[in-house]
Amino acid sequence: MKSADVPTTGGLAYRPRRAGLGRRNLSWLGVAVIAILFFTTLPFYYSVANGQLGILFFLVFIYGIVAQGWNLVAGYTGQISLGQNAFFGLGAFTTGLLWFWNITHTGYWFDPVLMILSLLAPALLAVLVGLPLLTRLRGDYFAFGTLGLGMIIQVLFLNGGNVTGGSQGKLLIQVMPKGVTFDLRTHYYVALLVAIIATAVVYILTTSRVGLALKAIREDEVSAASHGVNVLKYKILAFAVAAALAGLAGSIYTYYMLHPMPMNVFNTDWLFIPIIMVVLGGTGTLIGPWIGALVVEFIAWYGEKYFPGWHPVILGVIMIVVMLFLPSGLTGMGENARHLFFRRGSRAR
Amino acid sequence: MSYFLQVVINGILLGSMYGIAAAGLSLIFGTMRIIFLAQGSVIVFFAFVVYFLFAKAGIDPYLCLLIIVPFAFLVGLGLFYALFQKATALEDKNVSLLIAVGLMYLIENALLKAFSASPRGLNISYASAVLVVGSIRIAYVPLGLLGLALASAAVVFVFLRRTRVGTAVRAAAEDMEATTLQGINSVWVCAISFAVGVGLAGVAGVGMSTVYSFDYSFGFTFALKALIALTLGGLGNVFGALAGGLILGIIENLTAFYISADWIEAVSYGIFVLVLIFLPQGLFGKRGLVKKV
Numbered sequence: 153m154k155s156a157d158v159p160t161t162g163g164l165a166y167r168p169r170r171a172g173l174g175r176r177n178l179s180w181l182g183v184a185v186i187a188i189l190f191f192t193t194l195p196f197y198y199s200v201a202n203g204q205l206g207i208l209f210f211l212v213f214i215y216g217i218v219a220q221g222w223n224l225v226a227g228y229t230g231q232i233s234l235g236q237n238a239f240f241g242l243g244a245f246t247t248g249l250l251w252f253w254n255i256t257h258t259g260y261w262f263d264p265v266l267m268i269l270s271l272l273a274p275a276l277l278a279v280l281v282g283l284p285l286l287t288r289l290r291g292d293y294f295a296f297g298t299l300g301l302g303m304i305i306q307v308l309f310l311n312g313g314n315v316t317g318g319s320q321g322k323l324l325i326q327v328m329p330k331g332v333t334f335d336l337r338t339h340y341y342v343a344l345l346v347a348i349i350a351t352a353v354v355y356i357l358t359t360s361r362v363g364l365a366l367k368a369i370r371e372d373e374v375s376a377a378s379h380g381v382n383v384l385k386y387k388i389l390a391f392a393v394a395a396a397l398a399g400l401a402g403s404i405y406t407y408y409m410l411h412p413m414p415m416n417v418f419n420t421d422w423l424f425i426p427i428i429m430v431v432l433g434g435t436g437t438l439i440g441p442w443i444g445a446l447v448v449e450f451i452a453w454y455g456e457k458y459f460p461g462w463h464p465v466i467l468g469v470i471m472i473v474v475m476l477f478l479p480s481g482l483t484g485m486g487e488n489a490r491h492l493f494f495r496r497g498s499r500a501r
Numbered sequence: 502m503s504y505f506l507q508v509v510i511n512g513i514l515l516g517s518m519y520g521i522a523a524a525g526l527s528l529i530f531g532t533m534r535i536i537f538l539a540q541g542s543v544i545v546f547f548a549f550v551v552y553f554l555f556a557k558a559g560i561d562p563y564l565c566l567l568i569i570v571p572f573a574f575l576v577g578l579g580l581f582y583a584l585f586q587k588a589t590a591l592e593d594k595n596v597s598l599l600i601a602v603g604l605m606y607l608i609e610n611a612l613l614k615a616f617s618a619s620p621r622g623l624n625i626s627y628a629s630a631v632l633v634v635g636s637i638r639i640a641y642v643p644l645g646l647l648g649l650a651l652a653s654a655a656v657v658f659v660f661l662r663r664t665r666v667g668t669a670v671r672a673a674a675e676d677m678e679a680t681t682l683q684g685i686n687s688v689w690v691c692a693i694s695f696a697v698g699v700g701l702a703g704v705a706g707v708g709m710s711t712v713y714s715f716d717y718s719f720g721f722t723f724a725l726k727a728l729i730a731l732t733l734g735g736l737g738n739v740f741g742a743l744a745g746g747l748i749l750g751i752i753e754n755l756t757a758f759y760i761s762a763d764w765i766e767a768v769s770y771g772i773f774v775l776v777l778i779f780l781p782q783g784l785f786g787k788r789g790l791v792k793k794v
Contacts, residue, residue: 284774292536307764465610
């Protein structure tokens with residue numbers, strides 16, 4: 153442990169802030185209401201099914217849901233998960249395969265049963281993987297232990313034979329429910345709804361006692377444990393919720409692609425791009441992932457149009473530059489410079 | 502039995518590549534206390550440099566070592582001072598970790614954009630030359646990998662044990678604060694160990710270019726294997742990391758031979774998780790190190 157002259161900001165010095173009290177929270181509530189109103193009414197005066205913005209916002213929601221989950225585990229809890237693509241792909245395949253083989257016999261369009269199962273499967277995987285990886289004190293083990301997860305789960309689906317369809321996956325368009333027309337407006341609304349729910353879940357978790365525990369773990373794990381926080385339990389909880397959100401996003405994406413292939417849904421883009429979104433927008437803030445998602449998707453969209461192939465390079469540069477010079481991201485720009493990214497007090501070395 | 506021996510020997514030869522990469526990671530971890538996740542992508546970058554030196558200038562890959570290693574050392578110094586100097590000083594290691602993640606993404610996509618997705622491999626004239634010992638056949642090129650690994654191990658050993666900087670690096674790996682109090686420039690020590698780590702990545706890049714056909718995305722896979730090798734050997738143990746690489750190579754080749762090449766990643770990941778649960782200090786690591794750091 154560090155000597156006593158180092159001021160500790162860690163432990164339970166943080167108090168959870170409740171909404172609806174301060175002026176600051178009210179203004180954020182206003183922003184949220186305006187954003188939700190804008191996005192819910194957009195399809196009434198803009199054709200989301202045909203226009204570019206429809207698909208762009210749909211992708212913003214999908215990536216943003218994954219990003220919001222990563223934000224919970226990395227931004228609020230301080231554990232860098234590098235396995236979000238595994239959870240996204242597992243969610244996509246849970247929906248795709250259960251639908252194709254008609255195992256649940258539900259067969260709705262945007263089937264709630266399948267979506268809930270696609271949320272549970274990644275969460276279960278997260279608990280199984282989290283138990284060995286998160287018991288270690290060092291966060292690095294968690295980071296590089298989860299790094300390979302996407303590739304390993306992908307191997308299972310690649311070698312699943314006829315059950316999973318191997319590298320080709322299964323064509324879901326053959327098993328479309330009767331009487332359903334593919335309308336992007338439905339996708340837009342479902343993704344928007346899940347995006348709102350995801351944000352609400354992260355909000356509720358982080359402003360409750362759970363959030364207090366998560367932030368205590370982020371600031372100083374040893375101190376949190378000595379104050380009676382069950383470190384492992386809360387770390388796994390955050391990791392599982394993040395995995396569930398990624399799986400849910402994967403499920404919605406399957407209804408859009410109608411053809412989940414291991415190469416696509418386990419692509420490392422589903423890992424890196426949400427991370428870049430959170431880092432750019434502001435880690436450990438509720439609005440940050442959404443600002444990041446909007447900016448990154450616009451860069452990707454117009455970058456692909458005018459400089460094809462270069463936008464991932466630009467995004468990589470942005471991520472490094474933000475980490476070096478703007479560690480609190482776009483949301484932190486106006487904030488006090490003291491609130492440094494992931495700032496920790498004393499920590500056992 | 503001779504099959505088994507053959508498989509094990511091939512495993513050792515291929516695993517020596519993981520060993521070199523893991524030793525680099527271990528050196529960097531020792532002083533900076535970060536896992537340099539971009540190591541695999543950096544290795545692929547150097548493999549591309551070797552490819553172009555060979556294809557355009559006709560320089561033999563082993564001769565390329567003379568160019569690549571100093572170049573990699575300088576790249577390492579540059580990367581450290583540009584990206585990691587400030588972040589290493591922070592108590593919070595997540596910043597350096599995320600910079601490494603960004604660097605990995607950046608290098609991978611820059612390679613994709615610059616050299617397209619088609620796999621590259623060198624056409625070396627002596628690629629098919631084989632050494633026959635009894636019933637065992639060993640190709641010279643993978644044998645070269647083991648040579649590279651042993652040579653790097655020797656160089657790193659001399660560096661760590663016989664030079665003043667190396668002693669400082671070892672001291673810093675033991676206790677950075679105490680080392681700084683002795684008047685040793687901690688930034689310089691970190692920079693040197695980072696540069697030597699990236700230099701080892703250069704060696705691994707040369708090795709990779711001679712055996713594998715590689716493309717931009719190979720770095721991700723390779724980084725994983727280096728990390729598994731590192732865990733097998735024990736964090737912060739340079740020579741343990743080398744041995745961990747050899748063991749991983751053997752495991753992979755046995756899996757490919759007795760089960761199927763499709764399951765290599767799954768089996769090595771399973772072993773990684775098992776080691777993490779039951780032997781968190783690795784096979785050769787010092788007990789207690791994991792608890793301390």
